[in-house]
Amino acid sequence: MTVLETQGFLPHIAFDSVIFGFSKGKLKILLMEYHDTGWLALPGGFVGKNExxxxxxxxxxKERTGLDNIYLEQFYTFGNLSRFKPEVMQTIIAANGFNLNPDHWMLDRFISVSYFALIDFEKVILTPDELSDSIAWYEIENLPDLILDHSAIVAKALQTLRENLERKLIGGNLLPERFTMNELQQVYEAIFGQKLRRTTFQRKMLGLDILERHEKLYTGKSHKAPYLYSFRKV
Amino acid sequence: MTVLETQGFLPHIAFDSVIFGFSKGKLKILLMEYHDTGWLALPGGFVGKNExxxxxxxxxxKERTGLDNIYLEQFYTFGNLSRFKPEVMQTIIAANGFNLNPDHWMLDRFISVSYFALIDFEKVILTPDELSDSIAWYEIENLPDLILDHSAIVAKALQTLRENLERKLIGGNLLPERFTMNELQQVYEAIFGQKLRRTTFQRKMLGLDILERHEKLYTGKSHKAPYLYSFRKV
DNA sequence: GTTCTATTGTTACATATTGAGACAATAATA
DNA sequence: TATTATTGTCTCAATATGTAACAATAGAAC
Incomplete structure (x- = not known):
């Protein structure tokens, strides 16, 4: 049974997720590409009536990335009338070979409760949903156009992430368990979109007393080996 | 036609507002008391299908306070199953002399998109809604029990307000157009729940370059008269 | 082995911000 | 005119941050 045929979801309510990952010095998010149309959108879904x-x-x-136990934070609910464009959803569904009644619940007006997630890029196993050809990473600095108001959703997610980073440090969720100080700095630079001073960053991070220092990492490069760190468990 | 009889709202979606005011050195919010039951709740409502x-x-x-052009910010959407308690709404409606079918849309599960507002205490004209006996101010430090998860909604609103205050200054929205430095400090103290140092506060506020200094305020008290300030227009 | 290169961890010092108190100014009262 | 309460400003100490210098070191070049 496809999502189109089920009756088990709350009407008018959707969720969308801005899933951040970090790789090769770049901050990235996951986007889905719908069949045929080539349209890009945030991964999302509907809320079960008993969920x-x-x-x-x-x-x-979990369905898209295979990941459990992830940093996930709700940041805003988008509910403008202007995001109600039944022809967009109709086109997407038609491209999948379905022809819905105009009064089908999926063609109705939706508000989107939006979340952002921070995940370890290396750990994901990407799985498209039933309406999509693909799910893939896109650099935040160079995003293509997205359907509906999804570009605005991403912008707000990034703004919230920046504000959060200044208050409660959550940058580590984008890295593997152990990382170097330089890698951590690159994450912060990618999120804030600007270079930071190495010595100040190191002093501040160490001063916060949230990092644990482990063995050195010998990469084979011809220079001093950096320490590996992890976030201290609470 | 009462809200109970209309079909013009989106099902499953409600909004609730934590409306902050400041008076006599205390931070307060507006609560409504439902007929007979004595139950207290945040003012809220439903979203029109074309709204x-x-x-x-x-x-x-606007309906509850008479105020337009107000600082209003969406801060979270509450959607746990545990907030679905049809008997609560049923009781409230029954106390108003109505007897709804169990499948009436108002007895269904709702998610609540929650907002907080900052208003000038002096300017409100309070108006209860059709299910309530009264709407009135309650001190944030000494709140009674509220229905459903409304206490949690207030807690989250206060937390968000505190975080916002550190980043973007919005404390002035709780005061009249012109105010003394001491009044502004009291607002900040009420929101943060702690005393601040007078001289440091004054220096910081003046240093931010967001205040305009006006004439002095002669209160009749036997001491130096403070200046009046207003927030600089952008 | 010795020298060289790139990067790291740490220290030193200047600059900026904040904490805490002192002090002069002043509006009304006694 | 002296007194009281409060305000606006200044001073100095304590912290925090910006900036650069420097020693340590892993591997490569010789």
Whole structure:
């Protein structure tokens, strides 16, 4: 049974997720490409009638990335009338070979409760949903056009991430368990979109007393080997 | 036609507003008391089928306080299953003399998109809604029990307000157009829940270059008269 | 082995910000 | 005119941050 045929979801309510990853010095997000149309959109889904809103977002994340236990934060709910464009959804569904009644629940107006997630790029196993050809990483600095208001959703997610980073440090969720100080700095630079001073960054991070220092990392490069760090467990 | 009889709202979607005011050195919010039950709740409402989500929240604010052009910010959407308690709404509606079918849309599961507002205490004209006996101010430090998860909604609103205050200054929205430095400091103290140092506060506020200094305020008290300030227009 | 290169961890010092108190100014009262 | 309460400003100490210098070191070149 496809999502189109089920009756098990709350009407008018969707969720969308801005899933951040970090690789090769770049901050990236996951986008899905719908069949034929070539349209790009954030991964999202619907809320089961017997499901917590947060659970729905976690389920969606698990389905697309295979990941559990992820940093996931709700940041805004988009509910403008202007995001109601039934012809967009109709086209996407038609490209998948379905022809829905105009009063089908999926063609109705939706508000989108939006979440952002921070994940370890290396750990994902990407799986498109039933309406999509692909799911893939796109650099945040160079995003293509997205359907509906999804570009605005990404912008707000990035703004929220920046504000959060200044208050409560969550940058580490984008890295593997152990990382070098330089890698951590690159994450911060990618999120803030600007270079940071190496010595100040190192002093501040160490001063926060949230990092644990481990063995050195010998990469084979001809210079001093950096220490590996992990975030201290609470 | 009462809200109960209309079909013009989106099902499953409500909004609730934490409306902050400041008076006599205390931070307060507006609560409504339902007929007979004595139950207290945040002012809220539903979203019209042809209405932006934000517009709905503004409309609700206008209906209860008479105020337009208000600082209003969406901060979270509550969507746990545990907030679905049809018997609560049923009881409230029954106390108003109605007897709804169990499948009436108002008895269904709702998610609540929550907003907080900052208003000038002096300017409100309070108006209860059709299910309530009263709407009134309650001190944030000494709140009674609220229905459903409304206490959690208030807690999250206060947390968001505190975080915002550190980043972008919005404390002035709780004061009249012109105010003394001491009044502004009291607002900040009420929001943060702690005393601040007078001289440091004054220096920081003046240094931010967002205040305009006006004439002095002669209160009749036997001491130096403070200047009045207003927030600089952008 | 010795020298060289790139990068790292740490220190030193200047500059900026904040904490804490002192002090002069002043509006009304006694 | 002296007194009281509060305000606006200044001073100095304590912290935090910006900036550069420097020693340590892993591997490559010789």
């Amino acid at each position: 917590d809103l947060d659970e729905a977002a976690k389920r969606g994340l | 932006d989500l934000d517009e709905a929240a503004k409309r609700g604010l």
